[in-house]
Amino acid sequence: MALQKSTLRYLGSCLGGILNIFETIAVQAAGISVDSPLVGVLSPRCDILELREYSHDASLRPRRPGGLSHSERAGLAYRIAKRNNETALMLHYNQLFGVDSQTLANISFDGGDDARLKAIIRHTDLVTINPKDAVIEDVAALPAAGLDNADIVQLSELIAFVSYQARVVAGLRLMAVVA
DSSP: OOOOHHHHHHHHOSTTTTOOGGGSHHHHHHTOOTTSTTHHHHGGGHHHHHHHHHHHHHHHSOSSOTTSOHHHHHHHHHHHHHHTTOHHHHHHHHTTOOTTHHHHHOTTOOOTTOHHHHHHHHHHHHHHHOGGGOOHHHHHHHHHTTOOHHHHHHHHHHHHHHHHHHHHHHHHHHHHHHO
8 A cells, every 4th residue: 555645754653753653552452553544544633642642641640640549540441441342452451450450350349348449330330331320429429438539530530531442442443344
């Protein structure tokens, strides 16, 4: 496949040479390679792909993790990816595992006797599977279990980001099939 010069410019880097779009998590998880017909579609949108990588890092590896450790975030991200049937993302989040990640990733684990984990898992699963069913009482259960407002916001950001990422990957994969 012959690539135009403008497309080749995008392949090398994006936003000042920081990122190759084919090294982004979403593009890799969707199985899109440099010889895909989608190159022409993705290349002009490299800034969006790069910003998604920043969102990934902010959601999973923030400098100040607050009351949600990096390990807990990785386990919850895996859990969300699993609930969305996104195997490639599950494999990615598995690489980020630390202490306690596997426990949270196990969708049969409901938090056990730990009220904090039970509330986090219940909220994560509810918003991931049936977001329209979440009500104010569901959010109110989180501070009652020991999460402060910043932790609730960060948990919400994590759930939203991974759910969004799963949909982007599914969309890219579908586009690749029909391209």
